[in-house]
Amino acid sequence: MENPLEAFTLSAVNTCPSLGVGLAGFGTVGSGVWNTLDRNGALITGRTGGGVSLHIAKILVRDRSKTRATTGDVPAEIFTTDWRALIDDPAVEIVVELIGGTTDAFEIVAAALKAKKPVVTGNKALLAERGVELFALSKEHDTPIHFEAAVAGGIPIIRTVQDSFIGNRILAFSGIINGTSNYILGRMTDAGLTFADALTEAQSLGYAEADPALDVNGWDAAHKAILLATLAYGFPIHPKDIHVSGIEQVRPTDIHFAKSLGYVVKLLAVIREHPDGTVELRVQPSFIAKSNILASVHGVFNAVAVHGDTAGESLFYGRGAGQNPTASSVVADLVEAARSLKQSSGHRGFLPYREKGRILPAAETSTAYYVRFDVTDRPGVIAEVAKILADHKIGISGTHSPVNPSNPDAEFVDMIFLLHTCPFGKLQAALEEIEQLDCVNSIPVVFRIESLG
């Protein structure tokens, strides 16, 4: 195969000294970064007019003896098990944090910033939970933190919000930003699997981890939503600010019912700026119209719809995780970090630019709702529930009690109510009363019906 890069103007390619990268962590994504630089390093140098050349100078690992699957040989002498040795090595000019977690990773990122070494990370939990401290260090030491890989893998949504939409007030995001949940909901929809069976299948295919908690309880998506909102609105947002629920409560009944009404169920991150500047922020299983483009996001793919006051509606779609997509974002950030090293001062990394902002309390967020009650099947049940809803002035757009075909005389049945738009707090107050009814056997399950764009 002819190498199409041979036609480069090579005079330009040889002008820059190569920058040393320190990789903290050498698992799937770390190996992907190695492979990408190995394969496309010359292309990157060509595209930057010879301005950027990168090589991996040191790698932090837990176990030096472990075999790694990479293209090309990684020299044994660049491995270290001591993170301080990585940061302190003068050959390391940029630090990539890929070890995960919020303790050691915090120490490494903080130390790198203090040493004025730009940081690239894909660690959404770290930034969502300890971003305030880290961005303060970034500002103090005039050294950027780049985190494209932290949200939606290979989709360049961070740079899009930060740079391409810089002239936009961001009115809303709605995103499918957890591939595991999307895969599970997809299999429940297409193959009629239960949540448990779909999760087992996702695990066997490597789409869900052995401990899938953060994926299915919504917190992985919530961390990403916190980062998107922080970027868009510029003030620190804390995990306590976001209203989160996961997909564990979704049952085949819900999927079926959604379908019959022209909806699909998606784990949706919704971020919205209200006209008074208050920010609404939540991650929940939601009913969205089949005709919405987000309904076409299948499998482990991610997508983020952005509504800017200037650009209008856009959508960014791609692989939200995996070795190569994540490596693609890490490498783009490495180039950005390399460029920042050439500037005498001032970096282009994100820094919060507002001290505070208002987050809408969950009780004040309004949508329509789908509510599933587990009730004892006797005459009068619907009337009792409907009366309480009416007392709270919550409109009902439909109610349905699916008969269990395998057991038409079952004592306990699912009863479904579709409710008009009202504040979530109002619904909660009504549901607390409804839970007290004798005929209601467990805490009702609520999904939002979103009207997007």
Added chain:
Amino acid sequence: MENPLEAFTLSAVNTCPSLGVGLAGFGTVGSGVWNTLDRNGALITGRTGGGVSLHIAKILVRDRSKTRATTGDVPAEIFTTDWRALIDDPAVEIVVELIGGTTDAFEIVAAALKAKKPVVTGNKALLAERGVELFALSKEHDTPIHFEAAVAGGIPIIRTVQDSFIGNRILAFSGIINGTSNYILGRMTDAGLTFADALTEAQSLGYAEADPALDVNGWDAAHKAILLATLAYGFPIHPKDIHVSGIEQVRPTDIHFAKSLGYVVKLLAVIREHPDGTVELRVQPSFIAKSNILASVHGVFNAVAVHGDTAGESLFYGRGAGQNPTASSVVADLVEAARSLKQSSGHRGFLPYREKGRILPAAETSTAYYVRFDVTDRPGVIAEVAKILADHKIGISGTHSPVNPSNPDAEFVDMIFLLHTCPFGKLQAALEEIEQLDCVNSIPVVFRIESLG
């Protein structure tokens, strides 16, 4: 309404002197740029940590007396009718070219680069036809040309390819990048309109210009495809390199037939790098599977699917034209240009980085095909056509002769052949022979059947 920006850390916001922008052209997009800076200027300054503040210092117009619809008053003294006065004004530090065309616009852009004033333009024809000269000037004078607004309006595809996918070899693009054509094909599909009626409707809604030639003949999309390919592959690509046809030949018969086979007809830009580095580049009406996400791109929206060797498959979707979406891209480029002014040397604008590359000749591009013949309806017609195709070793996957229900005894009918994948040159040779048959009354119409991703 409370202004959420009041919570800014205003100390940072006041640190930079405002940069003067010279607008060459003050039509729809120019007014949109004015309005965006008027509305979101403080937000931009906040987001850049006080690093970038912009104001419009001078505006080139043809007629000073014309009334303009803008928010806020544009001071009369900043208008000029002399483009040299715009470039030479020391208050103008960045030049935005929005006058269109390839002659005066070329002079203005060239003069700005020579004066070391960064250029922002949305002029795809200028860059597709004269980019080689302008990028040479950009390099010589170390001054960038930014052109996000030139491809797909508010979709940040230029920056995505240039920066976010810098670590990717771009294997392919497939894009719907002409909103007018997409609107017309959509109305032909959904409402059964003829091409002529759909075009008239598009014109009455402002989606097509009085002279719609460049939109419907494919050249507007072709100019954009040339820019995408130049960015991705780094060598100069000329308009003669691209194989272009427009939507004028699409008839309701074709739309109907596509639908019955599970396809939709889209004007598609296809750019693909072959394993040997040869680049395939074409814009044509194409049949694409209904299940492909590009089939869900409706109305005047645009979308570009990108396949990177590292990021995998992505899609970028949004408004491809219009005052505000285009202004959003111009403003993002203005911020980029402002930042480049602070660097002592070296800019981040695009420069070709390969002297040459190989473009695949149209005759060597291979897909499956849909071919419509206008034939005299007599026994033996299918056999005659099929024999020539067989002589050329072109496989037939189906043939169909739709009966005209309003005139079942019509002498002239449409005959449709679906052909297996073969090089376009081979098909052309066969069609030249077929055209000689007595029963074939006009030049056959060919659409490609694309198998994407």
